[in-house]
Structures are given as structure tokens and as C-alpha cells.
Amino acid sequence: MTNNKMLSDFDVLIRGQLTVNLPITVIMLAVFFGLLEFADLSLRLNLLIAFIFGWISWSILVKKWILWAKENNVSDERLLKIGKPGLLVWSIHTIETVTKKNKNPWI
Template identity: 55%
Template sequence: MNNKNFSDYDISLRGQLFVNLPVTVIIIITAFGLSMFFDVNFKIALLVGMVLGWIYWSFSVKRWIQWATKNDVDIDRLVKIGKRGLLVWSKNTVETVTKHNKTPFI
């Protein structure tokens, strides 16, 4: 058992750095890369970037939730922090990981 107590800021920061930042980078690089180097319509390239970002989000948010629960972060607290940081939309996302051990998709 880990006795380290994390603040809301620590938990949120880890989520932002390991979930939202990479998602944003994936979307931007994909959109600009496809539209500039492969002459794909920017809207289509942006859509592809969003799909790739969403796929990455589903796996990375699961790892973030698992990390938090292994460090004794209460589920309700995690949902509150996740919603505030735009990491999760509802308690269902967290419960999908914690109770069902599945990767959330929406």
C-alpha cells in the first residue's frame, strides 16, 4: 500500500500531462500533417486526428484511473477532478475501469 497522499492538483496535473496533452498533440500533428504533406482536406484530416486522439484517450484515461485508484484516491473525488480537468465526463467512465476492468470508449 502506498502512503503517499496526492493533492487534487497532483492528480489533475498527471491527468493533463498523460492524457489531455498527448491527445491535443495527436490531433494537431495529424490534422496538419495529413493536410500539408498528403494534400488531404483539412476537415477530413482534423476528423482523423480526433478519432486517433479519442482512441489514445480511451487507453490513457484507463491508465490514469488505475494509477489513481492504486494510490487510494476515492472514486467520487477522482470523478470530480476528472470532470473539472475535462478528463472524464461521468462517474460511469471511472466505474467502467474500476468495477468492470474495461477500457472506456465514451
């Protein structure tokens, strides 16, 4: 959904937190505690598996967030400025992988 109003940095950050970091946190916790309850694995292995699920989820969800931001005319530099402190992206390479190569980052 594209609109003509300029999004504030706060709008872009909140959208990223709610569509990327919140679901990843829920997924990682569900996997970790689900494995604790239903699998006879070590804590380290549970944590590693939860981390892997979180990483895969991040690569899919952050792509959706970046594409949403681009549809709303947010520049790559501004997206990096907002996303880096918000723990959404780490470098401009992550954004360029999505926008220029049309790939999921880190998969």
C-alpha cells in the same frame, strides 16, 4: 508505484493533464498537420481523422490515469470531482468502466 502519502487534488489533476490531455493534444495536432502536409484531403476530413486518433488515445491514456489513481487510493467520487473540470472524464460511468469492468472507456 504506491505510496502512503495522501495525494492532493492538484497532484491528481496535474498527473492527468500530463499523462492524458497533453499527449492527446500533441497526437491530434501531429495527425492534423501531418495530413495537411502529406495527404490531399479536405480540412474537415483531416479534422475528423485527428479527432478519431485523439479519441482512441484518450480511451487508452485515461484508463492508465484512472488505474494509477486507484492504486494511490483515490476514490471514484474524488476522481470524478477532479477529472470533470479538468476535461479528463465526463461521468462516473467512465471511471466505473475501468475500475469495475476492466475495459477501456468508449471503445
